[in-house]
Amino acid sequence: MTKKPTWFKGIFPALVTPFAQAGTIDETAYRALIRSVLPHVNGLVPVGTTGEFVYLSEAEKQRAIQIAVEEAGGRVPVVAGTGCATTRDTVALTRFAKDAGATAALVVAPYYLKPAYNEIYEHYEAVNKVGLPLILYNIPQCAGTHYEWWTAEGMAYLDNVVGIKDSSGDMPFMMTLLEKLKGLIGIFGGHDEIIAAVLAAGADGAILASANVIPDIWQEIYRAVQAGDLAAAFARQREIQTLVRVITRQGSVQAVKECLSMMGLDVGNARLPMMPGDAFRREDREELRIQLERFGKIPPRQVTYRVAGKRIQASAPFTAATPAEISDLTLRVGEGFAGPPFFELAHVDLALGERGGPVDKAIDTALSTAHPGHEVRLIQDSPRTLLVPTVTIRSEKQSEHIYHYAARGVQRAIEASIKDGFLPQEALDGLVMIANVFVHPSAANRQRIEMNNYKAMRAAIRKAIEARPTTEELLAERQAARHPFRYAP
Numbered sequence: 395m396t397k398k399p400t401w402f403k404g405i406f407p408a409l410v411t412p413f414a415q416a417g418t419i420d421e422t423a424y425r426a427l428i429r430s431v432l433p434h435v436n437g438l439v440p441v442g443t444t445g446e447f448v449y450l451s452e453a454e455k456q457r458a459i460q461i462a463v464e465e466a467g468g469r470v471p472v473v474a475g476t477g478c479a480t481t482r483d484t485v486a487l488t489r490f491a492k493d494a495g496a497t498a499a500l501v502v503a504p505y506y507l508k509p510a511y512n513e514i515y516e517h518y519e520a521v522n523k524v525g526l527p528l529i530l531y532n533i534p535q536c537a538g539t540h541y542e543w544w545t546a547e548g549m550a551y552l553d554n555v556v557g558i559k560d561s562s563g564d565m566p567f568m569m570t571l572l573e574k575l576k577g578l579i580g581i582f583g584g585h586d587e588i589i590a591a592v593l594a595a596g597a598d599g600a601i602l603a604s605a606n607v608i609p610d611i612w613q614e615i616y617r618a619v620q621a622g623d624l625a626a627a628f629a630r631q632r633e634i635q636t637l638v639r640v641i642t643r644q645g646s647v648q649a650v651k652e653c654l655s656m657m658g659l660d661v662g663n664a665r666l667p668m669m670p671g672d673a674f675r676r677e678d679r680e681e682l683r684i685q686l687e688r689f690g691k692i693p694p695r696q697v698t699y700r701v702a703g704k705r706i707q708a709s710a711p712f713t714a715a716t717p718a719e720i721s722d723l724t725l726r727v728g729e730g731f732a733g734p735p736f737f738e739l740a741h742v743d744l745a746l747g748e749r750g751g752p753v754d755k756a757i758d759t760a761l762s763t764a765h766p767g768h769e770v771r772l773i774q775d776s777p778r779t780l781l782v783p784t785v786t787i788r789s790e791k792q793s794e795h796i797y798h799y800a801a802r803g804v805q806r807a808i809e810a811s812i813k814d815g816f817l818p819q820e821a822l823d824g825l826v827m828i829a830n831v832f833v834h835p836s837a838a839n840r841q842r843i844e845m846n847n848y849k850a851m852r853a854a855i856r857k858a859i860e861a862r863p864t865t866e867e868l869l870a871e872r873q874a875a876r877h878p879f880r881y882a883p
Contacts, residue, residue, distance in 0.1 A: 402529075402600045405599060406439050407439065407601075408605070409428065409431075409440050409462065410647060413662035419457060423456075424458070424783045434610045434751060438462050439500060441474055443533060443603075455476075468508045473499065473500050475725050485523075488528075499524075504539075518549045530583075531561070538877065541567075557598075560585075561585050563588060565588060572597065591628075604638045604646075608663070611697075634680070648664045653682055656691075676730050687814070701820075706820045712860060716860045724748060724751050725745065725751065726861065727745055728744040728853070728859075730742045731850055732845075735842060738846055747826055755827060766784070777825035780826075781831060782831065783832075784830050794833060807847075807854075807855060
């Protein structure tokens with residue numbers, strides 16, 4: 395016996411719901427997002443967790459489902475998220491999805507009050523009567539209830555249940571599903587960090603937040619597994635692991651929306667109470683940006699620098715907010731922050747300018763002045779770079795951490811910025827920098843000191859060159875401002 399439909403396989407993006415500034419669904423952006431992923435996916439999932447279904451009105455859920463069905467145009471199946479807190483509302487939305495032309499419904503376990511397993515079964519039994527194919531949805535980190543395998547098995551035998559999506563990240567549970575239900579219904583993974591393993595174990599596909607961003611790469615992984623090339627699949631998963639880890643662990647909704655914005659598709663921010671930013675938002679964003687550049691999702695563009703009276707053409711993955719000409723480099727500032735762990739957190743305040751300008755003069759003054767416990771050092775000639783410790787150095791260990799490991803991280807960031815095009819080779823002799831570097835006195839992990847200072851300095855250089863954050867970014871973040879040391883990472 396099998397109830398698994400032939401269409402339930404491959405890669406399905408859990409679509410974000412774009413919002414306009416007025417707080418309404420941005421239908422134009424929503425359609426653009428769907429059109430961008432369609433060539434690379436096997437289906438669409440609107441109004442799921444990543445679609446912020448819990449923050450949508452019933453009318454908004456219905457409209458989002460309608461748009462997905464319209465844009466799919468019968469080319470791929472549409473699995474509409476119809477799970478609600480109550481059985482009554484779930485039945486009603488599932489019935490709407492059926493009438494709207496959805497292929498199936500993705501139904502999360504009832505949440506918040508954590509019903510007993512017999513109540514969960516009866517909930518799905520009621521939804522089953524609508525007559526639309528159903529996909530069970532296990533996401534205990536959000537719903538608060540983790541299916542037991544025997545509960546999942548029992549629900550799998552309901553007439554219209556044709557699949558299950560497991561987002562728990564619980565590999566033993568996934569293996570039990572494959573043991574008990576493989577061949578009966580379709581089995582999908584939903585935890586981005588382990589998808590290659592889940593597919594290799596026998597899952598039929600995946601419904602993923604990050605498939606909004608890298609659907610083509612997920613398709614590569616899926617096809618590699620189908621072709622039996624597990625080495626290629628796992629190698630590709632390792633390549634994208636940093637990206638999917640940030641998306642998965644830092645809040646998939648806002649992380650995906652940040653990625654899409656950097657890729658040129660403005661889908662707005664997440665709805666309150668999820669803030670558009672928190673203590674580490676900018677740092678998470680910089681990490682996402684680096685990864686997107688790595689995979690060619692932010693293409694380079696030409697920008698003209700004016701340095702020392704020269705016009706220099708540079709090509710780099712600049713943000714949309716970066717002007718076509720960077721002409722005033724008298725004094726630019728940038729900030730970078732990177733972690734964890736807590737004691738190895740790195741914070742870099744950067745001043746960037748031209749030779750002969752105020753930053754250059756500040757370097758000369760600093761070098762000619764005694765700074766007991768805060769010795770400044772030139773660590774690079776081109777561009778001329780001064781390292782300034784922001785904590786008092788009281789031990790040989792501290793000295794080594796700052797002047798060797800932190801300094802090496804700063805130097806690596808400069809090298810990377812030259813390679814990426816943010817510091818054009820022709821402009822190096824005309825530029826100077828002051829890097830104010832923080833290393834906690836209790837820091838111990840030397841490798842993390844170097845790596846975190848590399849990340850912080852790289853971000854600081856980009857922000858200085860691009861004059862970020864912009865006024866618009868600051869206004870968007872003003873309600874979410876947090877001192878970075880208010881919360882331990």
